[in-house]
Amino acid sequence: MRTECRLCGSGGQGIILGGIILAEAAAIYEGKFVAQVQDYGPAARGDSSKTDVVISDDPIDYPKCSRLDLLVALSQRAYAENSDSIKEDGVLIVDSDNVHMTKGEAGFRFPMTAIARDQIGSPMSVNMVALGAIAALTHIVKLESLKKSVLERVPAHTRKHNLAALMAGYKMARGMKKAKGVADAGRKAKENNRTAKGRGPEAKGIRRRGKRKPQERKGTQGKTVLTTKAQRHQENQEERQYRRLWSNSDSFQ
Amino acid sequence: MKKRKRAIPSNGDIKLLQGNEACVHGALLAGVTFFAGYPITPSTEIAELMARELPRRGGVFVQMEDEIASMGAVIGASLAGAKAMTATSGPGFSLKQENLGFASFTEIPCVVVDVMRGGPSTGLPTSVGQGDIMQSRWGTHGDHPIIVLVPCSVEETLHLTITAFNFSEKYRTPVILLLDEVIGHMREKAKIPSKADIKVVERKRPDVPAHAYQPYEMTADLVPPLADFGSGYRYHVTGLTHDQWGFPTMRLDETKSLLTRLKDKIETNRPDICLSEEYLCKDAEHILVATGSAARSCKAAVDAARSMGIKAGLIRPITLWPHPRRLLLHYASSAKRFVVVELNLGQMVLEVERIVAGKTAVESFTRYDGELVTPEEIVSHLAEEE
Numbered sequence: 001m002r003t004e005c006r007l008c009g010s011g012g013q014g015i016i017l018g019g020i021i022l023a024e025a026a027a028i029y030e031g032k033f034v035a036q037v038q039d040y041g042p043a044a045r046g047d048s049s050k051t052d053v054v055i056s057d058d059p060i061d062y063p064k065c066s067r068l069d070l071l072v073a074l075s076q077r078a079y080a081e082n083s084d085s086i087k088e089d090g091v092l093i094v095d096s097d098n099v100h101m102t103k104g105e106a107g108f109r110f111p112m113t114a115i116a117r118d119q120i121g122s123p124m125s126v127n128m129v130a131l132g133a134i135a136a137l138t139h140i141v142k143l144e145s146l147k148k149s150v151l152e153r154v155p156a157h158t159r160k161h162n163l164a165a166l167m168a169g170y171k172m173a174r175g176m177k178k179a180k181g182v183a184d185a186g187r188k189a190k191e192n193n194r195t196a197k198g199r200g201p202e203a204k205g206i207r208r209r210g211k212r213k214p215q216e217r218k219g220t221q222g223k224t225v226l227t228t229k230a231q232r233h234q235e236n237q238e239e240r241q242y243r244r245l246w247s248n249s250d251s252f253q
Numbered sequence: 254m255k256k257r258k259r260a261i262p263s264n265g266d267i268k269l270l271q272g273n274e275a276c277v278h279g280a281l282l283a284g285v286t287f288f289a290g291y292p293i294t295p296s297t298e299i300a301e302l303m304a305r306e307l308p309r310r311g312g313v314f315v316q317m318e319d320e321i322a323s324m325g326a327v328i329g330a331s332l333a334g335a336k337a338m339t340a341t342s343g344p345g346f347s348l349k350q351e352n353l354g355f356a357s358f359t360e361i362p363c364v365v366v367d368v369m370r371g372g373p374s375t376g377l378p379t380s381v382g383q384g385d386i387m388q389s390r391w392g393t394h395g396d397h398p399i400i401v402l403v404p405c406s407v408e409e410t411l412h413l414t415i416t417a418f419n420f421s422e423k424y425r426t427p428v429i430l431l432l433d434e435v436i437g438h439m440r441e442k443a444k445i446p447s448k449a450d451i452k453v454v455e456r457k458r459p460d461v462p463a464h465a466y467q468p469y470e471m472t473a474d475l476v477p478p479l480a481d482f483g484s485g486y487r488y489h490v491t492g493l494t495h496d497q498w499g500f501p502t503m504r505l506d507e508t509k510s511l512l513t514r515l516k517d518k519i520e521t522n523r524p525d526i527c528l529s530e531e532y533l534c535k536d537a538e539h540i541l542v543a544t545g546s547a548a549r550s551c552k553a554a555v556d557a558a559r560s561m562g563i564k565a566g567l568i569r570p571i572t573l574w575p576h577p578r579r580l581l582l583h584y585a586s587s588a589k590r591f592v593v594v595e596l597n598l599g600q601m602v603l604e605v606e607r608i609v610a611g612k613t614a615v616e617s618f619t620r621y622d623g624e625l626v627t628p629e630e631i632v633s634h635l636a637e638e639e
Binding site (some may be wrong): 020023024027028033034035036037038039040041042060061062063064066 | 439441
């Protein structure tokens with residue numbers, strides 16, 4: 001049984017450390033075969049960052065993901081680039097503070113950055129919140145293994161914070177029914193868990209209910225272009241940022 | 254006593270390690286005592302970990318001013334008796350070539366790790382490539398012996414690093430350990446062996462009195478003993494063609510016998526040096542030839558192709574240079590074709606074509622956009638061409 005997990009976002013969110021902790025939890029504390037590879041740009045912050053963790057009962061040859069059992073997306077770009085690779089029964093977890101999902105697409109949405117910032121005191125703990133959510137929503141790794149792995153991998157003086165963030169993510173995902181906007185996805189996942197006895201990997205998530213539908217829109221030169229809501233959102237964001245940049249710039253006022 | 258931060262795991266432990274980290278563990282087990290380098294992605298972790306671990310063990314870590322100087326420092330340290338290594342990537346490997354040729358000609362044992370990135374020049378620092386396959390063989394000038402080892406997993410990286418040191422000490426030659434970005438950065442489980450489980454070879458040192466020592470003597474095994482500088486043996490080391498005492502010579506017979514000995518010390522030991530893996534080759538009609546991370550995709554492709562009824566197999570040269578000639582020739586008569594899969598524009602295929610010499614068809618299947626070739630691509634190539 002080969003499980004393919006991808007964590008992605010932008011540099012500085014701790015994506016790769018998250019992948020290492022997930023990999024170590026499965027490899028060392030649960031005895032699985034694991035391959036973790038990473039894909040990042042040269043920038044320290046802001047560039048796209050991605051890690052693939054393949055977990056298997058058998059030795060792993062090809063170490064990267066092709067069809068995802070789990071996608072955790074912490075940025076809009078990461079979501080847009082990877083959401084099409086999710087398997088039919090794969091699990092999608094997004095940070096609703098950074099990602100606007102396409103209408104009709106099922107997935108777990110949590111305000112992970114807000115939780116990290118408000119409950120833990122630093123948005124940098126968003127990776128641990130995401131790991132907690134993985135433990136709560138899937139059967140890929142146990143929470144206990146993740147805890148041990150966190151203690152092993154993070155610097156000593158940040159252990160308390162990171163564990164607290166992990167637990168915050170876990171509790172948040174456990175209490176997902178109450179969380180606004182995920183009620184439906186949560187119920188669906190629970191039903192799956194209930195129907196599939198033994199809580200095997202096939203029951204670890206929810207079914208994607210619909211493909212994202214591109215909409216027609218007038219392009220700049222009067223041409224009709226097909227865009228998705230996610231793309232339009234990103235464009236809007238970029239334009240807003242651009243405007244802000246220019247309006248704040250003293251030399252051009 | 255202050256507790257060590259994340260100390261290196263004890264022997265016998267199973268750890269989740271990066272290929273680069275495993276390389277350091279292997280080197281430490283093999284007894285490395287000197288590292289000089291100029292850190293470069295994707296090999297930086299090797300320097301990082303060495304900087305932390307070597308001083309703790311009484312070894313020396315030096316971050317040199319550049320790649321050229323770091324290779325020079327490695328050669329000097331080895332002449333003084335240290336087991337020395339450096340680590341780099343393609344652009345830095347080019348800079349090391351001049352001194353690498355010196356080490357090869359003056360027979361100074363050392364290990365050079367090259368973690369290959371994508372593209373020529375500075376290319377794609379964080380992406381995978383296998384563009385240094387030919388550079389590792391012919392990068393330096395002139396005819397020279399070299400051994401190049403290529404692992405394809407984290408645990409194999411650990412063991413091959415030990416093997417690299419052993420070969421370099423045993424044959425008095427530089428050994429290149431060729432990783433690629435995927436192997437260097439990938440994390441997998443690896444067992445750290447205990448010292449009792451591994452074999453470590455030390456270089457042969459002279460047992461004659463200092464005045465009778467000949468550093469380049471023609472010995473029966475073609476590998477003369479090497480004295481540590483500072484141990485009372487005085488001798489001359491030069492990149493000029495030299496006689497058995499190490500002094501420059503232009504005599505035709507001495508020049509020829511030196512170059513012949515250097516070639517033969519590797520060639521006659523091919524059975525010991527040439528390591529390789531074969532996978533389902535016995536009845537295979539289509540044999541993939543690949544090395545490093547590309548071989549992992551190939552192995553998955555062989556399994557997938559077999560399940561579709563295509564008789565596929567895989568030959569993986571672990572020792573890239575000298576190339577596993579006998580193994581390729583053995584299967585050249587039974588296979589319909591060889592497909593050489595590599596992450597460059599086609600380098601290893603040239604050597605395979607040369608060896609096979611028309612005994613079977615040789616095809617090249619390449620990917621060079623900085624991404625690892627996928628098993629699906631290879632299978633569809635095998636299926637459509639059949």
